[in-house]
Amino acid sequence: MTGSIKDRVAIVGMGCTKFGELWDKGPGELIIDAVTEAYEDAGVTSKDIQAAWVGTLFSGMGGRSLSEPLKLQYIPVTRVENACGSGHEAIRGAAYAIAAGICDVALAVGFEKLKDEGASGLPGMENRSNTHYQSTPPGMFAMMATNYFNRYGLSPEVGKTMLAKISVKSHKNGLLNPKAHFRRELTIEQVLTAPIIAWPLGLFDCCGVSDGAAAAILTRADIAKKFRPDPVYIKALQICASPTSGRMTSDYDFTHVEEAYRGGVAAYKEAGIKQPRKEISMAEVHDCFSITEAVTMEDLQFSKRGKVKEDIDAGFFELTGALPVQPDGGLKCFGHPVGASGIRMVYELYLQLLGRADKRQIKNPKLGLAHNMGNEPYAPVVSICIVGL
Numbered sequence: 001m002t003g004s005i006k007d008r009v010a011i012v013g014m015g016c017t018k019f020g021e022l023w024d025k026g027p028g029e030l031i032i033d034a035v036t037e038a039y040e041d042a043g044v045t046s047k048d049i050q051a052a053w054v055g056t057l058f059s060g061m062g063g064r065s066l067s068e069p070l071k072l073q074y075i076p077v078t079r080v081e082n083a084c085g086s087g088h089e090a091i092r093g094a095a096y097a098i099a100a101g102i103c104d105v106a107l108a109v110g111f112e113k114l115k116d117e118g119a120s121g122l123p124g125m126e127n128r129s130n131t132h133y134q135s136t137p138p139g140m141f142a143m144m145a146t147n148y149f150n151r152y153g154l155s156p157e158v159g160k161t162m163l164a165k166i167s168v169k170s171h172k173n174g175l176l177n178p179k180a181h182f183r184r185e186l187t188i189e190q191v192l193t194a195p196i197i198a199w200p201l202g203l204f205d206c207c208g209v210s211d212g213a214a215a216a217i218l219t220r221a222d223i224a225k226k227f228r229p230d231p232v233y234i235k236a237l238q239i240c241a242s243p244t245s246g247r248m249t250s251d252y253d254f255t256h257v258e259e260a261y262r263g264g265v266a267a268y269k270e271a272g273i274k275q276p277r278k279e280i281s282m283a284e285v286h287d288c289f290s291i292t293e294a295v296t297m298e299d300l301q302f303s304k305r306g307k308v309k310e311d312i313d314a315g316f317f318e319l320t321g322a323l324p325v326q327p328d329g330g331l332k333c334f335g336h337p338v339g340a341s342g343i344r345m346v347y348e349l350y351l352q353l354l355g356r357a358d359k360r361q362i363k364n365p366k367l368g369l370a371h372n373m374g375n376e377p378y379a380p381v382v383s384i385c386i387v388g389l
Helices: 027-042 064-070 086-099 125-130 137-151 156-174 188-192 221-226 258-271 290-299 308-313 330-334 338-353
Strands: 009-016 051-055 077-080 105-112 196-198 212-220 232-241 282-284 367-374 381-388
Touching: 009 027, 009 086, 009 221, 009 338, 027 064, 027 105, 027 212, 051 064, 051 086, 051 338, 064 077, 077 086, 086 105, 086 212, 086 232, 086 338, 086 367, 086 381, 105 338, 137 156, 137 196, 137 290, 156 188, 156 290, 156 308, 156 330, 212 221, 212 338, 232 258, 232 338, 258 290, 258 367, 258 381, 282 338, 290 308, 290 367, 330 338, 338 367, 338 381
Parallel strands: 051 077, 051 105, 282 367
Antiparallel strands: 009 212, 009 232, 105 212, 232 381, 367 381
């Protein structure tokens, strides 16, 4: 494929902090913790880094937000932001520079320090109901759920139970992950009887807000084995942005996200994937709300339209299922420090591919997909990264 990134860039080291309410750490300390793990994993030091990219939405201004805590010496550092895909954008910038021959070793970092803001959600979101958005994020995704239930004939009880199974699955996985924020198993009953945030979404259908950072060391594929014998190769990197036409029509289809579907098609083409349901070994997707994960399974062609419930009921996306989704617990268990989430997802795929995921290890994974979706379901930016051996 012309212009493809496939197998031209490798990840040779990654790091990730524990996510949570990290009151004792500032943004710089989170960056240092994640990058130090990545350096040690790749067997490099800061002197080996030729260029760096940092993704953050709220917590840093310019390249200095990375160069200062890491004491990077006079190399190009670029701060990028693309809503919830900011971490993927940092990886994309580093990977494209390497593929273009501009540098041989690059660093990508994503971070966010949100809890110090004191807000219950993301900064500024508490006032959105008074603006032209006319809704809160839970409200917007609740409309996705009610439209999905209506279109595919699910009663409120059946629909809410379908969503509850998603949350129960993710929490079961997150309990096995020492870096997750929320490490607690849930029952279907607990999810169904939790306080309603925006009907039909209850407390346990919504992801939390966290602090965290994650990092990746990238290099040319042809020299990757100089750093480690088992590099993980980037197979596809795609960003699909919306023209926001969904904001301008009263008959917008809330039962799918066109940008996720088109981004997936582009990523599969770049990676040479013909049957994603069979060829993708595992996925980390943007489960900001349980309904988002359900719809994303259909948008990414893991399930047929209107049939995701059948796959959920069959355990298809469980850790021991045919296509595990959120093996690390997802946003549901990690929370969503915006700039860090995309790289955190790739970190889990990286660990799984190298056989280092401990109690949540998937058998013989070959390809992993990470998906982020920023902004409203009717006006999003979607990023997709596929990695493999």
